[in-house]
Amino acid sequence: MMADSHRRRLLKPFAFTVAALCLGATAGTPAAGDGGVVIEMKLGDYRYMPDRIEVTAGVPVTLRLVNTDRITPHNFTLEAPAAGLDLDVDVGAGKTEEVGFTPAAAGTYRFYCDKKLPFFKSHRQRGMEGTLRVRPAP
Ligand SMILES: [Cu+2]
Numbered sequence: 001m002m003a004d005s006h007r008r009r010l011l012k013p014f015a016f017t018v019a020a021l022c023l024g025a026t027a028g029t030p031a032a033g034d035g036g037v038v039i040e041m042k043l044g045d046y047r048y049m050p051d052r053i054e055v056t057a058g059v060p061v062t063l064r065l066v067n068t069d070r071i072t073p074h075n076f077t078l079e080a081p082a083a084g085l086d087l088d089v090d091v092g093a094g095k096t097e098e099v100g101f102t103p104a105a106a107g108t109y110r111f112y113c114d115k116k117l118p119f120f121k122s123h124r125q126r127g128m129e130g131t132l133r134v135r136p137a138p
Contacts, residue, residue, distance in 0.1 A: 036060030036100075043076070043091055043113070044068035046123055051130030057083075058137040060102045067091040074123065078111035083134055085109070106136040 036059060042049040043065055055061050067074050071093050078087040084104035091097045112129035116122035 036062060038062045038064060040064040040066060042066045042068050043074040046126040046128045048128065048130045052133070053130070054133045054135060055103055056135045056137060057103050057106050060100060062098055062100050064096060064098050065089060065091045066096045067093055069093050073115060074128070075113045075115050076111060077114045078109060078132060080107070080109040083107055083109060087111075088114070103132075103134040106134045108133050
């Protein structure tokens, strides 16, 4: 189990590259005809996949959150007043939720899962967090 999670960690940069390439390939696909982008993120096993996403200031984003766990609810919380973002989205086990937002300012912001059972470590303490990087508007 331990070795497995280490291996996964090593694979992450590669996984992110693949995700970035996929995003690159679909970056021109309009979301609801507004020139925005759609990003799909999986939530499961106390991780976000990908756990690093990049967007552009002023460009609308549709974030599709897919909970791949069968019994564990997850969440996507991102508080970044500097970028005009205050997101708190619950995603039930096996469910998919979509949230739309437009980051107002470039920067690097942390997001995390706010779930926690009494007497257990929070999901964030288990490593369920990630990074949103907002590039400056072109
Ligand atoms: Cu969670």
